[in-house]
Amino acid sequence: xxxxxxxxxxxxxxxxxxxxxxxxxxxxxxxxxxxxxxxxxxxxxxxxxxxxxxxxxxxxxxxxxxxxxxxxxxxxxxxxxxxxxxxxxxxxxxxxxxxxxxxxxxxxxxxxxxxxxxxxxxxxxxxxxxxx
Amino acid sequence: xxxxxxxxxxxxxxxxxxxxxxxxxxxxxxxxxxxxxxxxxxxxxxxxxxxxxxxxxxxxxxxxxxxxxxxxxxxxxxxxxxxxxxxxxxxxxxxxxxxxxxxxxxxxxxxxxxxxxxxxxxxxxxxxxxxxxxxxxxxxxxxxxxxxxxxxxxx
Numbered sequence: 122x123x124x125x126x127x128x129x130x131x132x133x134x135x136x137x138x139x140x141x142x143x144x145x146x147x148x149x150x151x152x153x154x155x156x157x158x159x160x161x162x163x164x165x166x167x168x169x170x171x172x173x174x175x176x177x178x179x180x181x182x183x184x185x186x187x188x189x190x191x192x193x194x195x196x197x198x199x200x201x202x203x204x205x206x207x208x209x210x211x212x213x214x215x216x217x218x219x220x221x222x223x224x225x226x227x228x229x230x231x232x233x234x235x236x237x238x239x240x241x242x243x244x245x246x247x248x249x250x251x252x253x
Numbered sequence: 254x255x256x257x258x259x260x261x262x263x264x265x266x267x268x269x270x271x272x273x274x275x276x277x278x279x280x281x282x283x284x285x286x287x288x289x290x291x292x293x294x295x296x297x298x299x300x301x302x303x304x305x306x307x308x309x310x311x312x313x314x315x316x317x318x319x320x321x322x323x324x325x326x327x328x329x330x331x332x333x334x335x336x337x338x339x340x341x342x343x344x345x346x347x348x349x350x351x352x353x354x355x356x357x358x359x360x361x362x363x364x365x366x367x368x369x370x371x372x373x374x375x376x377x378x379x380x381x382x383x384x385x386x387x388x389x390x391x392x393x394x395x396x397x398x399x400x401x402x403x404x405x406x407x408x
Contacts, residue, residue: 134308160357183322188277198264198266
């Protein structure tokens with residue numbers, strides 16, 4: 122078995138806006154970015170820490186079905202994905218200072234501490250601090 | 254690790270989500286800011302600020318984007334002239350429609366429609382070239398680009 126997880130994606134309503142938010146606000150590092158026609162780009166970013174070869178694709182949410190799905194998740198407060206952080210409280214303070222809107226401030230949920238924010242691209246994103 | 258958490262049934266964020274959906278509906282109708290702000294139970298000023306903070310765009314920008322997306326779908330259908338598409342998606346001026354469409358999509362409405370007509374389309378689906386999924390995007394992966402070589406200027 123040689124299956125590997127090297128790529129994951131999050132649907133975004135605007136790729137320019139997403140690249141700006143995920144790099145300048147969240148702190149991801151740009152990885153790939155090239156035109157694929159139709160006004161779309163293949164954009165991936167990598168986390169500044171962690172596995173440098175695991176890419177997050179900022180996937181254009183052009184399909185109407187995808188938009189419906191994204192909107193439903195958002196309105197049901199279901200995060201599109203989750204990122205691990207060392208210190209949720211510190212990350213909450215840092216992002217809030219940058220104008221990020223949190224729908225859930227840091228909260229202990231069993232063994233993990235989590236917080237949820239809007240990524241400005243139609244998604245809620247969860248950050249979690251694993252138990253020590 | 255995504256954890257389900259309690260969420261107020263009528264929170265501001267949920268109402269903003271509903272307001273965003275409203276902005277993307279009935280695109281040929283006139284929709285006032287006050288009406289959408291009421292959906293979010295906020296004053297117009299509070300609504301614009303909160304909406305921009307959560308979605309990164311103003312309500313007006315979202316409505317324009319939704320109109321352009323609908324225009325794309327109508328143009329792809331191929332049977333409607335550009336002028337009719339312009340009116341159907343709620344633009345009063347063909348010049349404004351054409352300018353905004355070209356700036357956003359990279360092709361004029363006419364050129365976009367011409368290109369769409371050349372694509373083979375399965376009934377009931379949208380052409381993957383114009384509405385790509387993740388894997389469709391990867392089909393365009395340049396063979397001569399290696400890891401981290403595809404950065405745009407400025408990065």
